[in-house]
Amino acid sequence: MMLHLDWGLSAFLIFGMLLLLIATGMPVSLAMIATVIVGMLLFVSPQALSMLPQIAFEKASDQLFSVIPLFVMMAIVATSSGVTEKAFGAAQAWFGRLPGSLAVSSQAAATVFAAISGSSPATAAAVGYFAIPEMTKNGYKKSFAVGAVAAGGTLGILIPPSVAMIIFGLVTETSIGSLFIAGILPGIMMALLLAIFVILAVKMKPELAPRTDVRYTLSEKVKSLAGLWPIAVLFVAVIGSIYSGIATPTEAAAVGAVGALILALINRTLTLKGLYAALKESAETTAMVIMLVIGGFGLSFLFARLGIARGISSFITDSGMAPTAVLAFMIVVLLLLGTVLDPVSLIVITMPLFFPVLMGLGFDPIWIGVIVTIAVEIGMVTPPVGLNLLILKNAVPGGAKMSELFKGILPFVGVLLFGLLLIVFIPAIATWLPAMMANR
Template sequence: MDTALFTAIITGLLLLFLVLGLPVAFSLGGIAVLGVVYIWGAKGMYMVAQTAYSEGTNSILTAVPLFILMANVLRTSNLADELYHMIQVWMGRLPGGLAAGTVVICAIFAAMAGISSVATVSMGLIALPAMLKRGYDKHLATGCISAGGALGILIPPSIIMIIYGTMAEVSVGKLFMGGLVPGILLALIFCVFILVRSALKPSLGPPVDEVFSFREKILALKGIFLPAALIIVVLGVIYTGAATPTEAAGIGAVGSLLCAAIQRRLSWANLKGALSSTFSLTAMVLWIVIGAVAFTHVLAYAGVSDLIKDTILGLHLSKWWIFIGIQICFFVLGMFLDPAGIIMLTTPIFVPLIMELGFDPVWFGIIFTINMEMAYITPPFGFNLFIMKAVVPKDVTLNDIYRSIIPFVILQAVCLLIVTIFPDLALFLPNFME
């Protein structure tokens, strides 16, 4: 069959399955099975099983369940309560201080978790009621939590970066370090926006009435000790080369258990809940990986990836126009698909293309992750928006949540533009790694 026709059929089937609401993992896996049977016949089915086994035992992907376990254990501890109390004591008197502080807490959780849901759920349950009670504008309050929670996939560790690194054959450790500065930059952009906007219009984020003594402020800092220690250890062993990201994930998982034990929250019920959630999320990730890798192998054998790459290069466009087109494609896909699924669909096509155009794959991975942050808060699929809807009071509608994220999506786009113009922001730390 002609490669162009095969590509059209594959694309049509994929769109059909997704429109019908089939999970991304089974859409990709099902098309892969059909492709294998068409190309090699029934005897080729062993390759699907071989792919499932090889990906399921991939040492890099072992980090995924460990970081997810780390996140789920941290969710059961009361670290979020202590961190929020610290922010309330130190920043509550500033206009918009609680909202800006909530972003800071989300950034701290991002550096401990690797996924966005932990900070979004925790702050949605703790910070949101506190801000609304103190007269904060509901759009500012919900928006800062939705956007702050999305930092979980940019500030290392990051499950999305692990999946991208596996598919693109890029160092996960360098991706982690590459996301650190842009992640902090984006958190600062959020905080500055909130503080400036609240200063210009104090009714959006009125200062709290409580006055705390210097001693109370010093005592409140104890809430940062355990998170800071865990972050320094996990990221430190990766940056120094003392441990691989997978080994660091193991250290982080054990560290999170120690944190929960110190907080006296390591009960059997909490551990059982954390393990159950870890199993479910890990299974979902691995099914997506298995289905996508099998799909990728079929595309590669049929020459689909090469056809698309050669077609784009044959347009003789500037590499920056191609880059912009890819980012627009990511943004549109992010409105409808999960970021993990987008990685699986696009990495085999776009990564070889951008490398041929002379772009650094580590830098491109960071740009991709920032784009996926927008996906987490962009309707209609925006995962963080669904989480927020589940935790907000009844008087906060879904339309309110959609309105709340507009300025933050714009700020994410600004950060993406800054890192695009100044690539050293993403490459400075990775370049120091061996």
Template sequence: MDLITLGFTGIGVLIFLIMLRVPIAVALGLVGFVGIMLVLGWPAGRNPDFARGFSAAFNYLSFEPFSFVTSFSLVAIPLFLMMGYVAFHFGFTHDGYTAARAWLSKLPGGLAIASVLGSAMFAAVSGSSMATAAAMGKLAVPEMLRYKYDKGLATGTIAAAGTLGALIPPSILMIIYGLFTELSIGKLLIAGLLPGLLSAAGYVILIIIRATINPSLAPPADHHITWTERVTSLKGVWPIIVLFILVMGGIYAGIVTATEAAAIGAAGTWALAALARKLNVEGAKLSILETVTQSAAIFAIVVGAKIFVGFIAMTGVAGYLSDIALGLDVSPIVIILALSVVYIILGTFMDPLGIMLLTLPVIIPVIDNLGYDLIWFGVIMVKLLEIGMITPPVGLNVFVLKGAIGDTVRLETIFKGVTWFLFADVIVLVILIMFPWISLVLPRSF
């Protein structure tokens, strides 16, 4: 078996294992290890020596993944996660949502719009779509249902708005993308800001249109909020604004690296909680426990992906596909659109991090040789992963939201409600593909 065939066989086996619900970290690591063993233990023109291949693969396993995981840049992931969990458990997220509700509740679909903005604020301090969906699900869905909002609209809003955590900085997916492509993580984080805000605007416009056409979906609030209450509610927003300025302002000004900004953000969240006199033992325990749990899951997948990436690099599959793409008599944009379809299909049965780490070693050389900006493509990839997070039959954010709200709303109702937001996502995706400057204007001024 030649190396190219071996590489494609490995990819096929990996997808099969994932469809069997084998944990993505285990599937990546297992296929990568066996693949490396076959590559190194079955040299061309020689008889197989699997003992030699096993030894060589084990040596690779004992060095490469460890050296990657100890990368200083990777420290940003648990720090950003901690920033988000501390902000949630000490009430900053709740205060931000309360302020948005006070100012926007009189608009058509005002509570749903407030939920989108609340999700955007939580995304700005967490970097995690699943954390955003879970937190805002517990916070906003009961409130909307209390005011007789349509269950599909209420839950669909949170499931879709939760995906903003993948794009609005700091984004965990952007950090992983930067580590594997060796791009500036600071520039990648900043590149996601305008596309993230554009996505949020798309959701808001959709909600206003639907609530205006069919007011029964989002009945107006039956209580009057005074201007004094609105102004007073802004007191709860300042910690989130301060954190965002500390983190993204420091990166954009070139004062700190992304990892240093993450450390400042994590420490700043604890300090702000202390200043606001919100610190408590229970919240601290939950924040630390959830940070450790989520970080361990991400790092396990990263280690498995690093092993798989080594296997793909040895087989030459990436270069082979790149040569095919360059030899096609079609416009490069056609290849981008074809890749978009592939990513959306993968998103129907895989989690975003798994999709990214599965495809990066194969796709990035193709995109690079086509002459596209890899920062722009990073934004497009993350946007496609966002769409996958709410696409049936998996729609990871939908299941996270379902777990957060329990049996209040049926799963089918959530999927039905989120379908409307898929239309908004597709429109935003087309805009981002047609106008790359939206993604590149900020990082190019960085």
């Protein structure tokens, strides 16, 4: 016997079930799929369950989905060349005389690594396990060192290629290529804001970071950039091919993966063991994401059948709520849920509800994509969970209390929120480059 409830009560029961399953420790993807199955049986019909295998087949066979394993493989293979250390060394050569130079250098290295990573935790870990011991050795306060790297790590899902943007594009059917292009200027802006904050913070509180005034000649500075040419080549090949219209995101991802393999062979930095590890991690990441996508589209189908998405849209429209208030509400929800959910899970769960409403209010989907990406990345460094902080805790020599790390990250969260507000009030920061691409 099917239960016939109004959309509000149905939404309450479905979300309550989902959150309860997640709270038990069940993987988010399995919790979503279990919620869909129970929801179908209770509120729709057993026959509706046939939609799940159909969704799984359609999404897994979608050509766009192959973007994810290709970009993951590109990042892993390129990382094997030691690009993190090279990027940190180059940044130190160029920024060594600035206040908080090691922290600024770690963020510059994170910016470079983000151009091939696509993942916030991967960026934070790759930079942090090298930079944090160096900073603490030179007298930097532990909480400040971890805060600087954790915040810099968030650039991994903003500067393209970005796994979060790929998922947003898949779930909302928004152009992934345009999202990638849209993330460039906001990513650079965020990197500059973080660096400026570090410099100002150290000027006001020198005890945070003793000066390491190491001088480099112009020749040494130029030479330090030599190790970064593979990353520059890959970034230009991937983003340049998308921007110019030569390649689709999927084709550009293939170019990036093949290019990374060629560069690794030229530099002799990739072994058979390393290649196996790259293929294995690419497969594992793809399997994890496809499960999330299946669960997300299953929830989207359930929401549509029960009229939840339509009900929310009608409620907001009839309430007379200003479009900006709706946008602000979404951002708050993403910031709060981002403290306990990873970006991919959060996007898959929330966008089927929020995105149609925002499109009905006339917002630019590319702009919304950038706002959502920044909001979920802030959750990666926000207490009480802060995944990036948990990852970096073990990188601190001698260890550190989580309360100390939370205290260190809060000012950086403020900087990231300020950057988010700039994007909200100045949409052109995110939309100008994609518009230029469309007009070519």
